[in-house]
Amino acid sequence: xxxxxxxxxxxxxxxxxxxxxxxxxxxxxxxxxxxxxxxxxxxxxxxxxxxxxxxxxxxxxxxxxxxxxxxxxxxxxxxxxxxxxxxxxxxxxxxxxxxxxxxxxxxxxxxxxxxxxxxxxxxxxxxxxxxxxxxxxxxxxxxxxxxxxxxxxxxxxxxxxxxxxxxxxxxxxxxxxxxxxxxxxxxxxxxxxxxxxxxxxxxxxxxxxxxxxxxxxxxxxxxxxxxxxxxxxxxxxxxxxxxxxxxxxxxxxxxxxx
Amino acid sequence: xxxxxxxxxxxxxxxxxxxxxxxxxxxxxxxxxxxxxxxxxxxxxxxxxxxxxxxxxxxxxxxxxxxxxxxxxxxxxxxxxxxxxxxxxxxxxxxxxxxxxxxxxxxxxxxxxxxxxxxxxxxxxxxxxxxxxxxxxxxxxxxxxxxxxxxxxxxxxxxxxxxxxxxxxxxxxxxxxxxxxxxxxxxxxxxxxxxxxxxxxxxxxxxxxxxxxxxxxxxxxxxxxxxxxxxxxxxxxxxxxxxxxxxxxxxxxxxxxxxxxxxxxxxxxxxxxxxxxxxxxxxxxxxxxxxxxxxxxxxxxxxxxxxxxxxxxxxxxxxxxxxxxxxxxxxxxxxxxxxxxxxxxxxxxxxxx
Numbered sequence: 001x002x003x004x005x006x007x008x009x010x011x012x013x014x015x016x017x018x019x020x021x022x023x024x025x026x027x028x029x030x031x032x033x034x035x036x037x038x039x040x041x042x043x044x045x046x047x048x049x050x051x052x053x054x055x056x057x058x059x060x061x062x063x064x065x066x067x068x069x070x071x072x073x074x075x076x077x078x079x080x081x082x083x084x085x086x087x088x089x090x091x092x093x094x095x096x097x098x099x100x101x102x103x104x105x106x107x108x109x110x111x112x113x114x115x116x117x118x119x120x121x122x123x124x125x126x127x128x129x130x131x132x133x134x135x136x137x138x139x140x141x142x143x144x145x146x147x148x149x150x151x152x153x154x155x156x157x158x159x160x161x162x163x164x165x166x167x168x169x170x171x172x173x174x175x176x177x178x179x180x181x182x183x184x185x186x187x188x189x190x191x192x193x194x195x196x197x198x199x200x201x202x203x204x205x206x207x208x209x210x211x212x213x214x215x216x217x218x219x220x221x222x223x224x225x226x227x228x229x230x231x232x233x234x235x236x237x238x239x240x241x242x243x244x245x246x247x248x249x250x251x252x253x254x255x256x257x258x
Numbered sequence: 259x260x261x262x263x264x265x266x267x268x269x270x271x272x273x274x275x276x277x278x279x280x281x282x283x284x285x286x287x288x289x290x291x292x293x294x295x296x297x298x299x300x301x302x303x304x305x306x307x308x309x310x311x312x313x314x315x316x317x318x319x320x321x322x323x324x325x326x327x328x329x330x331x332x333x334x335x336x337x338x339x340x341x342x343x344x345x346x347x348x349x350x351x352x353x354x355x356x357x358x359x360x361x362x363x364x365x366x367x368x369x370x371x372x373x374x375x376x377x378x379x380x381x382x383x384x385x386x387x388x389x390x391x392x393x394x395x396x397x398x399x400x401x402x403x404x405x406x407x408x409x410x411x412x413x414x415x416x417x418x419x420x421x422x423x424x425x426x427x428x429x430x431x432x433x434x435x436x437x438x439x440x441x442x443x444x445x446x447x448x449x450x451x452x453x454x455x456x457x458x459x460x461x462x463x464x465x466x467x468x469x470x471x472x473x474x475x476x477x478x479x480x481x482x483x484x485x486x487x488x489x490x491x492x493x494x495x496x497x498x499x500x501x502x503x504x505x506x507x508x509x510x511x512x513x514x515x516x517x518x519x520x521x522x523x524x525x526x527x528x529x530x531x532x533x534x535x536x537x538x539x540x541x542x543x544x545x546x547x548x549x550x551x552x553x554x555x556x557x558x559x560x561x562x563x564x565x566x567x568x569x570x571x572x573x574x575x576x577x578x579x580x581x582x583x584x585x586x587x588x589x590x591x592x593x594x595x596x597x598x599x600x601x602x603x604x605x606x607x608x609x610x611x
Contacts, residue, residue, distance in 0.1 A: 052503045073506035081504030088496045089360045090551035095269045096493070103494050104506040108487065119266035131265035132272060154505070 001028035001157050001188050002063040002078055009058030011044055018044045020214040026190045033201035034194045036211035037235050042194040046160050050079040076104035080151030081160045088135050094146050095131045101153030121152045141172025148179055159191040177204045198250045202226055210234050222247050276555040279548055283562035290569045295334040297576045339471055341463040341572040342565040345537055347478050347527040349564020351520040352538030353557055354485055357492045358513045359422040365539035366524035369429030370407035372533045373436035376459055378403025380440045383455045384447040401529035407432040408521035461534035461587025463572050470530050477526040481519050489553035536591040537564050540598050
């Protein structure tokens with residue numbers, strides 16, 4: 001189990017600067033939710049965490065090693081990433097998708113052991129009946145579960161999820177979050193999740209990081225970050241907050257004029 | 259643990275079917291190959307063909323007239339092999355281009371390879387300008403020019419990061435530039451030279467001899483090994499770039515490498531045959547319908563299917579107005595097109611691309 005350390009990173013696209021100096025640490029066995037309005041830099045931040053994007057300034061450390069100096073496959077052995085819009089251009093089976101998670105561990109093509117591994121993961125996730133279905137033909141919620149299975153086949157100890165619940169109905173949202181929580185608890189995996197639904201963040205995250213304009217605006221447990229004042233500042237929305245099971249439950253009231 | 263054995267056994271069955279289809283393709287190639295060699299002014303039976311080929315390696319084993327032996331080995335077999343190798347190469351390159359560009363419209367010609375070859379051939383035929391001499395006056399020039407687009411795209415991508423979409427656009431632009439160049443020199447050329455050029459461009463499997471097949475076969479064999487070795491990375495690149503990167507694939511480098519190898523394959527094929535269209539675009543699609551998108555199987559299967567497809571087209575091109583022979587480049591699209599439409603109409607449900 002490794003710790004991911006981010007040290008004052010900055011990232012700019014040619015015309016806009018997105019991240020303006022962010023530092024944080026991800027510990028094994030915790031779920032960290034990254035929240036913030038559209039354009040705040042959530043997805044960019046998560047992509048900088050496993051070098052899909054390279055930060056212009058600052059360093060990222062995986063354990064003792066600097067990410068920049070690592071081989072792509074070695075990063076992939078520790079960190080799995082689930083993109084916002086997973087798509088396969090040409091039709092492949094669920095089994096093949098999960099098997100592709102073995103890629104960083106292979107010298108050449110996948111072998112029997114990798115197939116066994118993929119099958120074990122599918123069984124564990126109770127997805128065996130989907131194994132021979134085509135990925136593009138299963139529901140969005142099932143797709144997320146399959147991608148999590150792929151991450152497990154990858155044997156990653158850090159799970160980066162970019163808006164895993166955005167396109168899902170409420171049942172599938174909960175199922176995905178429950179799956180992640182179970183993995184994090186059972187296997188000491190760490191998980192970083194960008195998410196729009198503040199109540200899901202409140203309910204499932206051990207820690208919440210709120211971004212505003214490319215900087216960390218607030219960080220900590222749900223009760224401290226999800227205050228009406230913070231949300232008004234970061235999102236420009238007036239909310240009323242109740243407590244449900246000891247955690248804040250947010251009800252949006254109206255947008256604030258800026 | 260019956261559970262996990264189940265999904266793996268299902269997968270094994272699924273893989274087994276793919277292996278079976280590949281075996282069928284190989285059988286088909288030997289059958290069609292034998293049939294193709296029988297066609298021509300001198301008639302042979304199917305067994306005679308394989309007897310003569312066997313005799314070449316073990317002289318005197320079968321009793322075949324020397325004349326027949328010579329016609330089969332020196333004229334017919336090279337043509338058949340050319341069709342097979344060309345079909346294999348073009349389909350293989352097409353599969354790769356579609357995979358790395360994540361685009362079902364990609365083909366070996368997408369990056370302007372054929373337009374480059376056309377211009378090179380044009381310069382040689384119409385203007386008498388060639389960077390290579392002697393026997394390879396035209397072939398060598400076509401080969402060199404067909405590699406230019408790949409180099410241009412390669413260097414552009416070094417300077418500026420290029421998405422697959424931009425790479426396709428760059429290739430298409432280069433194709434237009436080369437085509438305009440060819441039209442320009444055509445405009446100032448004599449009619450008989452133009453006829454020679456357009457005949458070359460039509461694509462024909464009958465222009466090669468044994469001495470041409472050696473280099474072609476070597477390029478194809480080496481390239482196939484390189485490409486099949488990359489099939490794991492290609493499978494991962496079936497997902498969007500971010501996912502592929504997160505799994506440890508060096509997406510940009512893989513894309514450039516495969517583009518270079520595919521261009522080399524295409525250039526090597528079309529400099530000997532002229533432009534044979536359609537195979538490289540459609541053979542990968544038809545094979546994908548039959549065998550799925552798993553590149554470990556798709557790459558060899560698509561090559562084999564392309565070989566069988568082009569050979570079938572060549573058989574038809576030799577038969578359709580016998581004793582005359584049509585350029586096979588005409589037949590591939592004229593027959594392959596409707597076949598492809600039929601498959602599109604008949605396929606149910608699943609999107610294959």
